[in-house]
Amino acid sequence: MQHFTSIQDLGPEGVARILNLAEAWKRSSPGKHLADKLLGMVFFNPSLRTRASFEAVMARGGGSAVVLEVGNGVWKLEDRDGVVMDGDRAEHVKEAVPVLSRYVDALAVRTFAEGKDDAADHLDPVMSAFRTYATVPVISMESAREHPCQGLADLLTVQETFQKTKGLPVTLTWAPHVKPLPKAVPNSFLLTAAAAGCHVRVAHPKGFELRPEVRAEAEAFAAATGGSVEYTNDQNAALEGSAVLYAKAWGPATDGPGGEVRQESWMPGAAQMDLLDKDGIFLHCLPTRRNLEVADAILDGPRSRVVDEAENRFHVQRALLHQLIGTKG
Amino acid sequence: MQHFTSIQDLGPEGVARILNLAEAWKRSSPGKHLADKLLGMVFFNPSLRTRASFEAVMARGGGSAVVLEVGNGVWKLEDRDGVVMDGDRAEHVKEAVPVLSRYVDALAVRTFAEGKDDAADHLDPVMSAFRTYATVPVISMESAREHPCQGLADLLTVQETFQKTKGLPVTLTWAPHVKPLPKAVPNSFLLTAAAAGCHVRVAHPKGFELRPEVRAEAEAFAAATGGSVEYTNDQNAALEGSAVLYAKAWGPATDGPGGEVRQESWMPGAAQMDLLDKDGIFLHCLPTRRNLEVADAILDGPRSRVVDEAENRFHVQRALLHQLIGTKG
Amino acid sequence: MQHFTSIQDLGPEGVARILNLAEAWKRSSPGKHLADKLLGMVFFNPSLRTRASFEAVMARGGGSAVVLEVGNGVWKLEDRDGVVMDGDRAEHVKEAVPVLSRYVDALAVRTFAEGKDDAADHLDPVMSAFRTYATVPVISMESAREHPCQGLADLLTVQETFQKTKGLPVTLTWAPHVKPLPKAVPNSFLLTAAAAGCHVRVAHPKGFELRPEVRAEAEAFAAATGGSVEYTNDQNAALEGSAVLYAKAWGPATDGPGGEVRQESWMPGAAQMDLLDKDGIFLHCLPTRRNLEVADAILDGPRSRVVDEAENRFHVQRALLHQLIGTKG
Numbered sequence: 001m002q003h004f005t006s007i008q009d010l011g012p013e014g015v016a017r018i019l020n021l022a023e024a025w026k027r028s029s030p031g032k033h034l035a036d037k038l039l040g041m042v043f044f045n046p047s048l049r050t051r052a053s054f055e056a057v058m059a060r061g062g063g064s065a066v067v068l069e070v071g072n073g074v075w076k077l078e079d080r081d082g083v084v085m086d087g088d089r090a091e092h093v094k095e096a097v098p099v100l101s102r103y104v105d106a107l108a109v110r111t112f113a114e115g116k117d118d119a120a121d122h123l124d125p126v127m128s129a130f131r132t133y134a135t136v137p138v139i140s141m142e143s144a145r146e147h148p149c150q151g152l153a154d155l156l157t158v159q160e161t162f163q164k165t166k167g168l169p170v171t172l173t174w175a176p177h178v179k180p181l182p183k184a185v186p187n188s189f190l191l192t193a194a195a196a197g198c199h200v201r202v203a204h205p206k207g208f209e210l211r212p213e214v215r216a217e218a219e220a221f222a223a224a225t226g227g228s229v230e231y232t233n234d235q236n237a238a239l240e241g242s243a244v245l246y247a248k249a250w251g252p253a254t255d256g257p258g259g260e261v262r263q264e265s266w267m268p269g270a271a272q273m274d275l276l277d278k279d280g281i282f283l284h285c286l287p288t289r290r291n292l293e294v295a296d297a298i299l300d301g302p303r304s305r306v307v308d309e310a311e312n313r314f315h316v317q318r319a320l321l322h323q324l325i326g327t328k329g
Numbered sequence: 330m331q332h333f334t335s336i337q338d339l340g341p342e343g344v345a346r347i348l349n350l351a352e353a354w355k356r357s358s359p360g361k362h363l364a365d366k367l368l369g370m371v372f373f374n375p376s377l378r379t380r381a382s383f384e385a386v387m388a389r390g391g392g393s394a395v396v397l398e399v400g401n402g403v404w405k406l407e408d409r410d411g412v413v414m415d416g417d418r419a420e421h422v423k424e425a426v427p428v429l430s431r432y433v434d435a436l437a438v439r440t441f442a443e444g445k446d447d448a449a450d451h452l453d454p455v456m457s458a459f460r461t462y463a464t465v466p467v468i469s470m471e472s473a474r475e476h477p478c479q480g481l482a483d484l485l486t487v488q489e490t491f492q493k494t495k496g497l498p499v500t501l502t503w504a505p506h507v508k509p510l511p512k513a514v515p516n517s518f519l520l521t522a523a524a525a526g527c528h529v530r531v532a533h534p535k536g537f538e539l540r541p542e543v544r545a546e547a548e549a550f551a552a553a554t555g556g557s558v559e560y561t562n563d564q565n566a567a568l569e570g571s572a573v574l575y576a577k578a579w580g581p582a583t584d585g586p587g588g589e590v591r592q593e594s595w596m597p598g599a600a601q602m603d604l605l606d607k608d609g610i611f612l613h614c615l616p617t618r619r620n621l622e623v624a625d626a627i628l629d630g631p632r633s634r635v636v637d638e639a640e641n642r643f644h645v646q647r648a649l650l651h652q653l654i655g656t657k658g
Numbered sequence: 659m660q661h662f663t664s665i666q667d668l669g670p671e672g673v674a675r676i677l678n679l680a681e682a683w684k685r686s687s688p689g690k691h692l693a694d695k696l697l698g699m700v701f702f703n704p705s706l707r708t709r710a711s712f713e714a715v716m717a718r719g720g721g722s723a724v725v726l727e728v729g730n731g732v733w734k735l736e737d738r739d740g741v742v743m744d745g746d747r748a749e750h751v752k753e754a755v756p757v758l759s760r761y762v763d764a765l766a767v768r769t770f771a772e773g774k775d776d777a778a779d780h781l782d783p784v785m786s787a788f789r790t791y792a793t794v795p796v797i798s799m800e801s802a803r804e805h806p807c808q809g810l811a812d813l814l815t816v817q818e819t820f821q822k823t824k825g826l827p828v829t830l831t832w833a834p835h836v837k838p839l840p841k842a843v844p845n846s847f848l849l850t851a852a853a854a855g856c857h858v859r860v861a862h863p864k865g866f867e868l869r870p871e872v873r874a875e876a877e878a879f880a881a882a883t884g885g886s887v888e889y890t891n892d893q894n895a896a897l898e899g900s901a902v903l904y905a906k907a908w909g910p911a912t913d914g915p916g917g918e919v920r921q922e923s924w925m926p927g928a929a930q931m932d933l934l935d936k937d938g939i940f941l942h943c944l945p946t947r948r949n950l951e952v953a954d955a956i957l958d959g960p961r962s963r964v965v966d967e968a969e970n971r972f973h974v975q976r977a978l979l980h981q982l983i984g985t986k987g
Binding site: 048049051052053055056059060064178286287288289290291292296299300306307310311314 | 365367369393395397399407411412413414415419420421423424425427428429431432433
Binding site: 377385615618621635639 | 696
């Protein structure tokens with residue numbers, strides 16, 4: 001059974017293969033490559049962009065999707081072994097996941113970090129349970145640990161713009177927000193860029209370090225691809241001559257209240273764009289809060305690629321679903 | 330870019346063209362005229378009839394639809410320029426609308442009046458933002474100002490029944506309700522009937538005047554088509570010899586508490602139907618509250634056309650979507 | 659107009675016909691037998707398994723489905739005649755059901771018992787209204803009285819396992835839960851097994867009797883098929899030599915607080931499985947609360963057929979929808 005819930009599932013070669021297929025099919029549509037296929041989309045957390053882009057992939061490919069909203073007041077799934085189920089979790093993953101597997105050709109799953117215990121979130125219990133009990137391929141639509149389709153869409157945008165990813169300096173910078181956000185998106189940009197051979201620079205205030213397991217995995221990818229990863233608390237230094245400014249808010253490294261998430265001096269604006277290489281571009285996964293996380297001057301300026309980047313969610317997901325359940329080629 | 334969010338987008342000629350196509354295709358289905366097309370349906374407010382009829386159009390035509398519920402506890406869209414987005418609106422229309430445009434072939438949007446400021450509602454900020462930022466056609470599934478698909482369905486029912494619309498006397502009458510309702514439906518019946526050349530009579534209690542901008546637009550349509558528009562506070566006089574009794578509750582003209590919405594003497598019953606021309610029919614957009622807004626005697630009687638009228642939502646929307654994104658003919 | 663909202667709608671011959679078609683098509687898929695058909699799915703109560711399995715039937719068969727969630731904060735439907743609709747029920751079934759009938763080829767409806775008045779629930783007012791006012795076939799996705807698709811899926815699992823249903827001893831046993839549950843599932847297993855000619859044994863604590871109308875209907879089926887129905891308060895006696903242990907929690911027979919639903923001695927475990935015939939199997943409709951309603955030892959053991967049983971929802975619903983609106987064969 002092949003699953004795709006992390007960049008590790010693809011590795012550097014797999015990342016390159018998906019990016020190349022996505023880029024080729026963006027120029028020339030593959031037609032009904034998912035004819036008669038049915039995707040089960042299981043949402044433990046709400047979504048608009050992810051839902052629209054995955055449903056579009058299935059419809060454009062000749063298949064269809066069933067959307068199941070688990071978290072929306074219906075019932076919760078139990079994933080612990082051996083417990084007496086007398087609380088609010090009315091069904092066990094040991095039943096729910098095999099049953100859903102009988103109705104569809106693949107299961108796409110979205111679940112977020114609970115935000116109470118960073119280490120526990122990192123173990124990704126819901127996504128792990130789907131991998132364990134599904135009898136069809138499982139694809140992540142974002143989990144507590146990673147948002148790998150976003151990472152691939154990010155790198156496709158880089159590859160389209162610069163005709164390469166290997167050896168390219170790219171910068172991921174922390175940005176302010178009204179509340180602590182999960183780390184799935186920064187984790188995935190870091191991991192995918194490293195797997196694509198970029199020289200990744202990560203800038204953040206003290207207290208917002210990414211988890212050591214993720215950093216170690218990124219370093220292993222970089223070692224395999226000739227890329228590199230470095231960390232700094234100096235945003236401007238990290239941007240100097242870089243090809244990409246990727247801005248994203250995320251929560252503190254430690255559990256509990258942690259660092260202040262509204263550090264306004266970290267909001268990128270025109271001055272930060274000026275530090276990039278002359279062809280440098282701006283990326284963000286969206287949604288973004290204008291003038292709090294990112295200045296209008298960037299988003300309304302000529303170097304923002306955020307809409308193309310969001311469109312690329314469609315293209316990488318099309319390639320991924322083809323690899324998992326495609327009927328052609 | 331062609332959009333359809335108001336009767337003004339069609340004008341009298343466009344209204345006639347849609348009604349004629351809808352009537353022709355009601356007799357003889359066009360088959361897969363929307364083959365492989367994908368409609369994004371964005372709901373800021375809930376819906377059943379509108380959702381079912383638009384999804385049916387896409388499915389019957391060989392295409393499909395993605396339903397996105399924005400208002401349902403997910404996040405709200407910011408539409409103001411230059412603000413610091415630190416409130417509850419987590420994404421700007423400047424990002425959300427172009428991004429959704431990348432996944433689908435057209436965007437259908439439903440948003441209601443906020444009901445706090447009649448003049449502000451009338452400017453229809455959300456629908457305007459979709460028109461400004463979408464890169465695919467936008468179609469209204471009802472907004473603060475108009476419900477143009479309903480207006481077209483109303484007039485298709487009139488045209489089917491009387492084999493004409495020009496010169497026909499039709500009456501829109503205010504009716505009681507438990508709460509003040511938006512004016513989109515009465516506005517659209519008035520505008521579409523005027524654009525179709527009817528002699529439109531509008532009856533309502535004092536204090537429930539429709540907005541001057543809408544009345545001026547209706548008068549311009551009437552002037553162009555040989556129709557006419559007149560207003561009265563005498564319901565029975567407005568019904569005398571008319572071909573149509575269109576009943577609908579709406580809120581007071583002025584902002585704030587305004588007029589009393591439960592004026593029971595305004596509820597149409599059998600006596601009001603007797604004032605019509607002998608072939609006169611009853612219309613209402615549905616849902617309606619029986620025996621509060623309209624008497625059982627009308628709805629259960631032989632002259633009600635409300636179910637046909639609701640079915641006609643399908644037929645006019647099919648013609649509209651064909652004009653916007655059709656692949657055949 | 660043919661509807662399917664109870665086992666009585668099929669009768670013993672109809673049950674056999676559906677089971678046989680479902681079993682045949684499980685071995686050899688019928689292809690696009692629902693080409694271009696559109697199913698309206700109306701949920702007054704939430705669902706995952708039912709929604710996924712019905713949508714899968716339509717998609718696999720070449721058709722599609724529109725999902726309408728009535729109960730989810732939108733508005734409620736009035737089903738009483740002649741009332742002044744000034745409460746929270748904003749639309750009457752007399753309008754809603756005929757209108758929905760105009761957009762789709764069949765209506766699938768889910769509604770639960772209100773749980774306040776057992777006798778009133780048993781009259782199934784919402785499902786009855788759909789049968790009365792729909793102009794297309796109505797199919798039950800579970801109502802206050804029955805869950806007939808579940809009953810058919812249960813018996814298909816029995817028939818597949820034992821190559822027969824007639825004359826087979828099968829046992830339905832009450833099981834504990836955290837709260838009183840509706841009786842639709844036990845009613846339907848009883849009715850379908852009796853209609854399939856099984857010797858049905860029903861075991862439950864005193865105070866949890868099924869309704870007399872349902873028991874009378876089951877006895878009439880048994881009389882027609884050579885089956886039988888008996889009731890006992892001795893769980894172990896009911897299981898001795900039986901081919902099936904069907905466990906299910908349900909609420910007390912009397913209205914109001916009634917009997918204690920957490921009687922732990924009634925939870926089936928390994929010891930109960932040992933009482934069955936050596937080839938005996940375990941069934942449950944799911945979801946189930948492990949170690950409260952059913953022990954891990956059963957669900958994780960080799961004789962549980964609950965995942966196959968859930969899969970069979972797809973197969974029987976495919977056969978039913980084919981009978982109602984199929985385009986082939």
